[in-house]
Amino acid sequence: MQIALSRLRPEDKPVVISAGFIVVILILGTVYTLATQGTAPLFSPNYLLQQLQTGSFLGIVAAGMMMVILLGHIDLSIPWTLAAAAMMATAVGGDMALPTGIAVGVAVGLVNGFGVAYLRIPSMIFTLGVDSVMRGLMVWHTGGFAPQDQATPLMRTLAADKFLGIPLAIFVWAAVSVVIVVLLSRTAFGRSIYATGNREAAAYLSGIRTPWIIVGAFVASGVCAAIAGVLLAGYSTKAYQGMGNAYLLPAIAAVVIGGTRILGGQGRYVGTLVGVTLIVLLNSVLSIMQMPEAGRQVIYGCVIVGMLLVYGRGSRNFGG
Amino acid sequence: MPDHPFLQLTGISKHFSGTRALENVDFSCERGTIHAVLGENGAGKSTLIKTIAGVLKPDTGSMSIDGQAVEFSRPSEANAAGVVCIFQELSLVPDLTVADNICLAMPPRRFGMIDRRAQHNFAEAILARIKCEDVDPNGLVRDLSLSRRQMVEIAKALGKSPRLLILDEATSALTRKDVETVYDLLADLRQDNVACLFISHRMNEVERLCDTLSVFRNGRHVETFAKGTRTDRDIVRLMIGREVDAQFPPRPAERTRPPHLTIQNLSWQGRLKGATLSVGKGEIVGLGGLDGQGQKELMLALFGVLRGVEGTVDVGGQIGAPRSPAAAKRAPRRICLVPEDRKTEGLMLPMSIADNLLAASYSRVSVGPFIDPAQERKAVDAAIAKLQIKIGSPQDAVATLSGGNQQKVVIAKWLMTDPEVILLNDPTRGIDVGTKQEIYRLMRQLAEEGRAILFYSTDYAELIGCCDRVAIMYDGAIVADLAGSAITEEAIVGASLNIGASLKEAVS
Amino acid sequence: MTVARAFGTSLRQNRGFYGAVVLLCVLYLVYNLLHPRGFSSAVLIQNANESVAIVFLAMAQTIPVLLGGLDLSVGAVMTLAACIASVLVNGSPLQIIFGMVVTLAAGTAFGLCNGLIVVYGRLQPIIATLATGAIAMGLALFIRPKPGGDIDGDLNWALTNSLWDFVDTYALFDPDASWFAPFAWIPVPILIMLVFGVGVWLPFRRTIIGRTIYAIGSAEGAAYMSGLPINRAKIAAFTLAGFFASCGGLYLAIQTASGNADISQAGAYTLNSIAAVVLGGTSLLGGIGGAIGSMIGALILRVMSFYFRILSIDPLLQPLVEGVVLLAAVSLGAFRVLRIKNRLELFR
Amino acid sequence: GPEVVSGPGADPTCFAPWSADTKYLQWPAQEGPYRIAVVNGFVGNTWRIQMIKTAKAYAEDPSIKDKIAEFKVVSTGTDAPAQLGAIEDFINQGFDAIVTIAVSPDGFDRVIRLADRENVVLVPFDNVLDTDAVMQVNEDQTAMGNQWAQFLIDELAAAGKSGGKILEVRGLAGNSVDRDRSAAIHDTFAATGGDWEIVEVVGNWDDGTAQKVTADAIAVHGQFDAVAAQGGTTGVVQAMIDAGHPMVPIAGESENGYRKLVAARSADGLKGISIGQSPGLVAIAMKAAVSALEGNAMPQLISVPLPVATYDQLEDGLNFWSDLPDNFFTVNEFPPCGVNISGPAIMSQSEADVN
Ligand SMILES: Nc1ncnc2c1ncn2[C@@H]1O[C@H](COP(=O)(O)OP(=O)(O)OP(=O)(O)O)[C@@H](O)[C@H]1O
Ligand SMILES: Nc1ncnc2c1ncn2[C@@H]1O[C@H](COP(=O)(O)OP(=O)(O)OP(=O)(O)O)[C@@H](O)[C@H]1O
Ligand SMILES: [Mg+2]
Ligand SMILES: [Mg+2]
16 A cells, blocks of 8 residues: 555645545445445435535635645635625626626636735735625625525526536536646646746746736636636525635635645646545535534544645755 | 874765765865865765755765764754854845844853844854954845855854854855955864865865865766866866866957847936946847946846836837836847846746746747647757756756756746847856856857847856956946957956056955 | 934834834724723723734734744634633632643643644645644534533633722732722733733744744745754744634633634634734744734734724625725735835745 | 513513513613614624614614614624624713624623623623523524424324424534524424434525535435424525425425425425524514613513414415515514514615615
């Protein structure tokens, strides 16, 4: 086992290990359901598809978050960007619902990017401020105007309907994933993200427009959050204030479990995909086991620390 | 005289993934001598002294000091044994004050707490000893120039009262005056029976200071001999492993070239004060002067890094300085800059060699918005071949390369963009003779291809040997523009000090 | 002359800190002017009580931030400490003291674990503490599945009032004694912050470990090469963070006479602690700043929220105003950017 | 502080005592008009927003407007010290009454002591305190749980079932409301002696979470005989519809969306009961505060009747609104108290129209 692990390339390790852990979770869950109900629903395609469907919201959020983390930044404005996109989309309604939602994501991304790239305020704190401004705006919106919060039929279709027996939400997630993978590996923008994340000064002096790259990544993150928000509103048939709260920390955890370096510069999208799947299934199995919140928190924490420890401890600073 | 050497290494080997940095090295050094360690880039000099200083653990071999076997697992242990090292990449903490840095690990204490006053006095005394009274002990190291930082680093080492002092290219950025101070200091230390290991790529320094020389090549200790027993030529042959002829490529006949890059009255923040200069196509213009006279700022201004630059810049008919490096590198200006500090400004160290090479030229390997992997591979291979960069695989992290090869990566990255104006900020700092020659040749070749080259160097010999013209900066302005046979050491030094009257005194 | 010069240097090197001090003074002065009972002991006591927990948390957060890391578990450790205290801090005076010691020890030990994981597991602090924070929260929920607890009522009253009430509650001596009058008005929470916060931090900063923390945040490689005790300093940093967080938790428990394993409160405290650190002039990149600045930053955050109680602002607009003010406050640092003429300086 | 007196108190149809042994409190009468503050905790869900709007609208209501000199609302977030601080600050500012939703059922000892010292009337409602030292306003959570469970038991009995698998969607972990409701549900089912299996999932009282955990539960457990949801009921039903789960009896909150679904699908078997915690409680708390300030004897714990609607009582435009959003709480008025600000009036119009 040890030998097999050490033979892996370092960047593949997180993917393989988390994939293995996913299987372990499914097996443990199945042992539990067999013992209590005598059934093994966890390996049924229905269950898995349904998990992926609900996981697609987290998956899309995490995809955007990864772009920002690759830069060594973080986007804490996700919760209310997501909620605001959903609320504005449903408030506008009709054909303009989707474009409105996405536009909210773009706008928040632009503001975040501006603050981080041009005002040079640490993203940890600027996006936190933007999140609370968005919350304020939404409280004001809900309280001051007549909010229409019903998801449009298109949103419902995208989030809840199936095509060939597979939920459409999964197709949306797949489409977002393809876009991100192509962006990261096959475009100047993606390569510049890695370069900027590794050393911004060197990237800048290489003639990379690092401010644009930063803005671009935050816009990507905002748009992903917005897409997730619109889908989630479709899935729940409506938008509501707290809808984004459950996505921030799991998204960060998924990205990191997937092997992306939290300080930026390194990481593969496949890892994020696997990380999201792991978190979604872990949550679901814990909820099936009716694990009380206390136990969930402890397990959650132990899994993250444990996985990161298994990946091999981070290397020392270079140049030492 | 004891019968065993003061410092003795036996059978030391150190391997990094893929490279043998040190291979079965036996080495010794005596007290009261200054011992030069020579070798081209990547020969293993830094690795050697890092093993001595407890930063790296050797894979095999043993070490003894004063006949006692020692094994240092961290720098603090080496310090405790009197082994003090000034590392190639400085070990100062930028956000602490100069005094804090000088007394970093062993500050004077009272009641278990650091005694600031005693620390301040101690720092002041040591700075005075190395004639750096101008450095404020309460100032932050961050605010100091590179040469001042090197002096503080030397002060810090002195403060530890070393028995063995190691300087790994510790004089590479010093001004002439400081170099003299350091020479005197080292001579004093020799008097005090301190052992000194001195690493430098500047032969004249070695010549002047050292008693004993050791040459390393490819991780092996080639030979140790006393000064004067070998000619320079022999030494270089030992280092490179082959005969090296004329140091600089021949200069083409003088001819007038239409200016391609023209700067007039460039001013910025009191650091540039009306600099005026022009560089023609196919011309190498050297930029000289004492360190910190605005040479770096001039290059950054031309490359679009500085805000609020006044004056006119004209590149190939394109009026105005670029507003960002991105604008600078694009047509029609096509400017590139090889920056001063390759580790923080030139390279993304953990990224692969290929990614670093491509960082400035994504658009050249793209089809539409997408990067074409085939073109990408071709471009990288071509760049590596062109500069003969010594690498394992293009996918290895650039951090694993030696200093010289890292510098080549930076240059290669820019050559991929096919620049017309090349700004070189001290590109040969810390680079071995062989690589230096390659770089000189490359510069000449690029000039022949019709590019305009502006070349800043702290080494007068380079300016004299390589450049068609030399412009000397003093206090933010160009004070002399030397051409052809006017480029002499006297002229350069005189102009650098900008004092005609006391010129003789300064040179002597 | 030299004093003036030294002060000038200090001013230049700590611009963020002095800016924060000025901002706080102005904000607090205006608040007191607007308040019907401004400049009174009662108002000061109330303000101080409200600030203790966030002040301790901001101080806790500062130390890992100085290392160049972040501790996302401070809020959870505070909650864990509060939950432990809500079980233990009652009974006889000896039992109460025992309970307090155990509470502080538990939080400190948790910080120590954070440090050990970060150092020997070689994990990034931000992500390691994200995970350990969840664990702390889980433990807190085990201890206190629902809010409650019985903390000694006298203790609650004595520690959340002026010195006069403290002396009166425990009948230490005659609180109306004339020699005592000049001190009687001083709020106990302020003393607690001074003794446990400033009293621990200032000496700590002057130790080698303290300096090593700064050195690591500024240039870890250089610190290591210079022979500083890297590992010990990192562990000490997280341990001290745990200690300060548990001080906050203990006070929170005493102040509310109960414990509450509230996940969203813990999260809000953690994020606010980071905001306070930034407002106080500490760089998130590490190496620059200090816990006193963070204390000021935390107080600024608090005072800003006081204004909602004296001004008439549409309650549904309040969250928006709050957000905009926070954003504006953290953006103040951006003026530095406008002054920078060499863009390379932006990247450090 | 207030004196403990014997009942009956003022206006017993509105201020009904919790139980027969609820004590009565009486403050010294004070001159009006009064300064009243509402100290809210968290703001950022519809319930709280609706509550704040109700409070503001009620303060402008002619029946009470003249008695209020100054009215302030602040939200302090989930931060206990900030909430305690805000209450204390209002006491220091000389406010006469402070109405609050406690962020935690404990920890108010100090402010209660201060309020008593300054004769300030402190009125927690909704999330009330575990103390009998202050006057509080709430609905009976245990009774709500009992009624929910009893309704399901009755519906199942009518279908000939005396046992089965029940899905319980719980609220926020650690909250006393969640605890009381859940305990009552379990007790009522247990009391029937039937063979019940209750599967608990945590829905956090919001639609999205509730929908997700319900979907999970259906995927794992297959079919349930009935559902009891503490909140997020619209999401719960939506998950059932999405999973193709047969419509079964359901007990839930008072969200408009849930009532719409029940009205539309009760014929298919979605026989539902809807009982809600009303944001309008704030108005009763305010009214009680004013009454106490006027010197009336008040029950220490005021019970507000449960607004129950079963599937057969739903009527569009009366107790649900098919043309309005899902996401507001239908019950808001309390006619016996003269609180007549309806949910749709609050939520569907901008404030200007209400005032
Ligand atoms: N080249 C390097 N650059 C930066 N940091 C390094 C380098 N090499 C080692 N380190 C860090 O320094 C640590 C070792 O430091 P050191 O042994 O001085 O700490 P310490 O506190 O003395 O340890 P201990 O408690 O074990 O005595 C390593 O764990 C690593 O994190
Ligand atoms: N941390 C490391 N990881 C991998 N390889 C390394 C590392 N450090 C050094 N090397 C390799 O070891 C060899 C010796 O490097 P070293 O730095 O000792 O050379 P040097 O003689 O000091 O060169 P220079 O004159 O450029 O400073 C080089 O090939 C280098 O690439
Ligand atoms: Mg070297
Ligand atoms: Mg040690």
